[in-house]
Amino acid sequence: MSEISLAQQSFLEEKKRQRNWVRAARILLFLLFLVLWEGAARTHLIDAFIFSSPSRVYNTFVGMLLDKSIFLHVGSTLMETLVSFLLVILLSLLAAVLLWLCPLLSKVLDPYLVILNSLPKSALAPLLIVWLGANQKTIVVAGMSVAIFGSILTIYTGFSQVDTEKIKLIYTLGGTRRDVLGKVVLPSSVPILLNTMKVNIGLCLVGVVIGEFIGSRQGLGYLIIYGSQVFKLDWVIMSIVLLCIMALVLYSLLQVLERRCQRHV
Amino acid sequence: MDPLLTLSHISYSYHDLNGETTALSDISFSLEEGRFLAIVGPSGCGKSTLLSLICGLLEPSEGEIALNGLPLKQASANIGYMLQKDHLFEWRTIYSNVTLGLEIQHRLNEHTRKNVDDMLETYGLSSFRDSRPSQLSGGMRQRAALIRTLALEPDLLLLDEPFSALDYQTRLSVCDDIFGIIKKEQKTAILVTHDLSEAISMADEVLVLSRRPGRVQKKQPIHFEMEERTPLRCRNAPEFKDYFNLIWKELNSNV
């Protein structure tokens, strides 16, 4: 490696200092929030019965850990989210391929997809419960319903934006429409696919929680609704915190996957 | 013997909602095996359309195209088409890029692999076999694109402004490069360009197309008195200027 000039060195150091500062500030902000919250609850500035407090949330969590009920709730929300996420990716990919293969079909269906996508999807959840019954399958479908239409549209748009000259290349090499799909359209849509996945994981989680609100006896969504009804707000806030953590972890996993793929593209 | 390629009275129109665009009108010419034909004409006069017709991606609205005396559809001859940009896929290595055509046509075997390996070796790309396209210079990418086309062992090679994406200096050397490869592989070729000097420096014959709708305005045989012809040497030959002026006048005669 070549010599780094002094100016560049100090620039890099400055950047690094800045990055560390930001990281420290983030953590401090979080700790400050916890301290203020806990302090306010202890000094009765806020009513801990309604607003809970970090220690109460922690104790609730440990309690549920000990009686193992937390595994049931977190597990089922996680399971439902993952299943609906995988189904959304699979089905929307299939649908986008189908639409790409039949341009006429895509023309016919386009307005329907747009309308279904702009619908507030939580409106569908009660209907789904009535139609399909209050079970895990319904929750999974509710999760899917939030993400699938947008996912199909995004992936299909990605497909149709592939450079026509690249497609022409495949034909000049004697390829068929199937080759165009397999050699150009799918590989060049990988970044879009990964991006859609990152969006979808969050949407599926939203859909699943909505589903659990109205049609479940387990899961974090159920815990939130039940907790608020019986004024166990420690449950509610703990569930919200767990949902945050779950969203963060799932998103990070996809980011790792994305970085893996980028190295190969 | 029949010429390798014959076009008789070819016309082509594009149709869309805004109306009809006649891109080509009454084009006729033929090309003997081993010859190098250059087609020049202003942008939008239908040069790319003509190549798409010859390689069968489009069907002429009128007229016939024959390869070795047979209609295009029945002819068994192989046509290689090199597009303006290299379109090497970043998600493939150079090797799997140049074998893309063979892969599509299910012709990857020992013989074709060896052929590709030899070409990569001869044309200085073997050390980039496993590199990604972005690691190559513009000239090397163009060479890789040509090898991808040649890997299919085409009888006729179509080149659509293959140097226009390169800057002037690279362009001159890549031009020499590609010309050398085509001559070495003894290919019959049609080069399409809007650059008159490029056409004269490479071709045995220059076909001048008029503005849209493109018609054949002039056919000019080109001959240079020299032992080993290369485009760069041709540019410096005394005949070059004469040919240039001759065709230049023709290009501007009916503007």
Ligand SMILES: Nc1ncnc2c1ncn2[C@@H]1O[C@H](COP(=O)(O)OP(=O)(O)O)[C@@H](O)[C@H]1O
């Ligand atoms: N798909 C298309 N639909 C309608 N018109 C087209 C299409 N492709 C090309 N044209 C028109 O046909 C003419 C010839 O195009 P082209 O063969 O690409 O010209 P050139 O390669 O000489 O620049 C242009 O005027 C262009 O606008």
Ligand SMILES: [Mg+2]
């Ligand atoms: Mg063109």
